[in-house]
Amino acid sequence: MAEEQVVGGPTGAAPRRGRRLSEERSEHILGTVLEVLHDQGYDQMRMQDVADRACVGLSTIYRRWPTKQDLVRASLECERATEKYVVTGDPRADVKAFLMGLADDLNGDGAQVMLGFLASLRTDPELLGVYRETAIARMHEHLKSLLAAELGDDFRDLDLRAAAGPAILIYTAAVCGQPMEPEEMATRLTGLMFSPVP
16 A cells, blocks of 8 residues: 655645555554564664564654554554453463463563663653553453452452462562463462462
8 A cells, every 4th residue: 555645736726645554554554563662662662673573664653653652552442452262161271371371471581671661751741641541450360260260359469479470470570580381380280379368
C-alpha cells in the first residue's frame, strides 16, 4: 500500500492529511509493537524497528503515534493485547501452563528484557499506570479466577496467591539471575498456589 501523502490545497489552505489508518492496519502495527517489546524490551525498542517489522513507513507510525510512549500505551490496550487466556476447565493445568510460559519468557535474555521494561516504567508514571490497568490486571484476574474455581471465591489470600507465582518467577530470574527449568518451576509453584491452609 502506498504511503499516505500530505497534499496542499489549491488556494494555499492548510495542508490536508492523508487517509486515516484503517483499524486493521492499526491493529497490525500495535501487534508488532508487542512482538518488539517481547524481543527487545522497552528501552531498546526504536520506532524504526516497529516500522521495519510491520512493513510500513516510519511516517505512518509517527502520524498516528507521535512518541514511543504513545505507541506503547496504545499497544497495551489493543485487541491483540486483550486476547483471552486459554481456559481448559482444569484450573491447575491452566495455572501451570501460564507459569510455564512466563518462566520460559524469563529465561536467559528474557529476564534482562523484563528488567529493562520495568526500569523504564518507573520513569514514565502514565505508561506504568496503563501497564498495571491492562497487562498486569488481566494476568492477575486470570490467575485469581483459576484459583477460585478450585479453592472457592471466599478462600482467603486469593489475591496474594495469584500474585505469588509471577512474583517468584520474576524474582528468581530477573533479580537473582538464576536459570530456571520452566516445567519444574511451574509444577512446584502451582502446587504452592493451590495448597490448603495449614
